[in-house]
Amino acid sequence: MSDNDVFRTLNQPKPWSGYNAFHSDPLLGDLTRNLARPLREEFDTIGRYVTSPEAQELAQMANTSLPQLKTHGPAGERLDTVAFHPAWHALLRRSMSSGLHSSLWEPPRDADSKSKAHKLRAVRLFLTAQLECGHLEPLSSTSASLAVLAAAPQLRSEWAPKILSRKYDSTNRPQAQKTAATIGLAITEKQAGSDTRGLTTKAARVSEGVYRLTGHKWFVSAPMSDAFVMLADVDGKPGCFLVPRLLEEGRTNALRYQRLKDKLGLRSNATAEIEFSDAFGFLLGAPDGGLRTILDMLTLMRLDSAVMASGLMRAALxxxxxxxxxRSVQGHALVGRPLMMRVLADLALDVAAAGALSFRLAESFDRARDSAEEAAYARVMTPVTKYWTTKIAPAVVAEAMEVMGGNGFIEDRPITRHYRDAPGLAMNDGAGNMMALDLRRVVEHGSDLFEAVFQVIARDLGASGAKIVELLRAAMALCKSHESAARIFIEQLALAAGAAELYRLGAGRIADAFLETRLAAGWRSSYGMLDTRFDASYVVELLFPEMD
Structure with a gap:
């Protein structure tokens, strides 16, 4: 009896592995169709890898064999290190070789790499997120760190060669002795949370550009990074600093690791609480310009969160x-039952819109330098896209788990890891209310940017564009008058932009169904409410074609 016959006899699906995540995604195929052949071959390789049994086993091991904190050595000496399972290092080694931490900043290899750097990286990140998101967090912060290092050219010239290296180096040595370096982010404090103006960490000037920092950081992701970007108070104003983990002679830079957080998800990546007194830090930008400086880093990381959430949802569905x-029910394939098909199609609409919107945002980053319209889109739609994609991810994955029944609720299935990781992507780099308030700040201080975005949305929506933009203008006015309405505006803007992008990509019937059910219909509390006017089988077969 063949393996297929065994699974049919047991009424169980074959394991979800060995499929190509790139070739099985028609939307991704459309987005990359005109790229050079070597790039498509690279994506094909990543697509085969992320669903392979070997890669899935690494992801499982990295999330079950958790990082271990080592504060002291056998002689009582301070170590302040975190030990990771070899599977974690294998995942990082592979993803760094793909350039997930460096490709935005490398010299372009061809015309596509020069003009589409953000889009190409988004494809790689989207595919790799379908395997495991925890190890992507330090790569996201490392890539984004070069944006803030631009504020200190001498420091950038020293660190950039190691940050851009694709040769992963996990050794516990100063960065000058390593082949590659990673950069973490340390902002949150106990008393301040997301309020970056409530800092108690103090920075005292030692010499030009050099400070000593004293304080505590409540959430420090990737604590074995070679340096951290931190905020600290400089004479009453937030300053931004690069704080190495080890000094040149090899001893720790006064960073004392207190404990590792016992997190719900993203468990492969450690998150630490760190205390420090007189730790050396190097100023990035002006002493009072920390918030402006770090915003460039956070903006890039918010794009990453949106892309990762979209990839995670794609994998789960x-x-x-x-x-x-x-699986079969009463002699019929479960997928063919009308109620199940309606649920799958409804989920597929959100997953398609989330992916389309995330890639559209990445493209705007690529074009922002040469187009005022695209720069406006990037500024407005970064909090919008990050908000909506990460906000729907837990609900999408939970419903997808329910489709699988009990099989979706056991830890040896990838979908359970996606479920635990999804809420963390929403909280990283600014949770929902922070994104809504960020959008409201644009409403208050840069409302002209919205006209450019509305023009893009109206153009891509076609006949319904003018009416929907008028609804968006009304929601924006309400948001400006009432802070509490910010979530209404941000969600409506996300839905309208998601539909617009589906139309622009040529997915007209998919866009019709998404637009009608998300913006024209009444409020829905769960998936499976897709109107019978729309062909659920068509939606599922188009977006998730059956693979041999």
Whole structure:
């Protein structure tokens, strides 16, 4: 009896592995169709890897064999290190070789790499997120760190060669002795949370550009990074600093690791609480310009969160659809039952819109330097896209788990890891209310930017564009008058922009269904409410085609 016959006899789907995440995604195929062949071959390689049994086993091990904190050595000496399972290092080694931390800043290899750097990286990140998101966090902060290092050219020239290296180096040595360096982010404090103006960490000037920092950081992601970007108070104003983990002679830079957070998800990546007294830090930008300086880093990381959430949702729904195709109910395939098909199609609409919107944002980053319209889109739509994609991810994955029944609720299935990781992506680099308030600040101080965005949305929506933009203008006015309405505006803007991008990509019937059910219909509390006017089978088969 063949393996397929065994699974049919047991009424169980084959394991979700061995499929190509790139070739099985028609939307991704459309987005990359005109790229050079070597790039498509690279994406093909990543697509095959992320669903392979070997890669899935690494992801499982990295999330079950958790990082271990070592504060002291056998002689009582301070160590302040975190030990990771070899699977973690294998994941990082592979992703660094793909340039997820460096490709934005490398000399372009061809015309596509020069003009589409953000889009190409987004494809790589989207695919790799379908495997495991925890190890992507330090790569996201490392890539984004070069934006803030631009504020200190001498420091950048010293660190950039190691940051751009694709040769992963996990050794516990000063960065000058390593082949590669990673950069973490340390902003949050106990008393301040997301309020960056409530800092108690103090920075005292030692010499030009050099300070000593004293304080405590409550959430420090990737604590084995070679340096951290931190905020600290400089004479009453937030300053931005690069704080090495080890000094040149090899001893720790006064960073005392207190404990590792016991997190719900993203467990492969450690998050530490750190205390420090007189730690050396190097100023990035003006002493009172820390918030402006670090915003460039956070903006890039928010794009990453949106892309990762979109990839994670894609993987979860692909696994659930595969499961529904492999099980039968009363002699019929589960996927063919009308109620199940309606649920899958409804989920697929959100997943498609999230992916389309995330890639559209990445493209705006590529074009922002040469186009005022694209610069406006990037500024307005970064908090919008990050908000909506990460906000819907937990609900999407939870419903996809329910499609699988009990099989979706056991830890040896990838979907359970996606479920635990999804809420963390929403909280990283600014949770929902922070994104809504960020958008409201644009409403108050840069409302002219919205006209450019509305013009893009109206153009891509076609006949319904003018009416929807008028609704958006009304929501914006309400947001300006009432802070509490910011979430209404940010969600409506996300839905309108998501539909617009689906139309622009040529997915007209998918865009019709998304627009009608998300903006024209009444409020819905769960998935599976897709109107019978729309062909659910068409939606599922188009967006999640059955693979041999």
């Amino acid at each position: 692909a696994e659930a659809t595969h499961s529904a195709r492999g």
